[in-house]
Amino acid sequence: MHKDCERIMLTEEQLRSRVREVAEEVDKAYAGKRPLVVGILKGSIIFYADFIRHLSCPVELDFMAVSSYGSGAVSSGKLNIKKDLDKSAEGRDIIIVEDIIDSGFTLANLKALFLERGAASVVIVTLLNKKDRREYDIAPDWNCFDIENEFVIGYGLDYDERYRNLPYIGILKREVYEK
């Protein structure tokens, strides 16, 4: 385990098995369709790569990078698009793949944006759900793990751009972000 981890929350094996289970459910729901699978950079990359490898329907891959304007833990109310889709959303069945839903700001805005752009359907697949933190009326259609409000790192998730490459989800030691 990395020295900055308090403990491991989800092991590689737990991640592998649950991601596969959820991806297979999503795959069944998309039989006969050709969804546009949209990964939200950067936190989703490892989940995204593992998730799509369990889909047997023909998929097209695309990515967005977003942030909320302003700084601090409370969302400032406007989504900033740093990198937009390459493909048009119009008429597409869109699967948004996210590492974590917290306040729900990002996903509520993205879903509304794709529907405004004429998507035929939009669903949300998340790896982690911090249910207790929700401020916006949005829920994932599929979620792998409900978690408490802990500072989680690894499997794509960062603190100050570090730890994204850890193969498990760990809880960051308080002393690392409180110093």
Ligand code: PRP
């Ligand atoms: C994280 C996560 C979501 C968002 C969730 O992204 O990937 O996009 O925060 O929070 P919300 O539900 O309150 O909107 P972050 O800004 O940390 O960027 P990253 O994916 O590049 O790490």
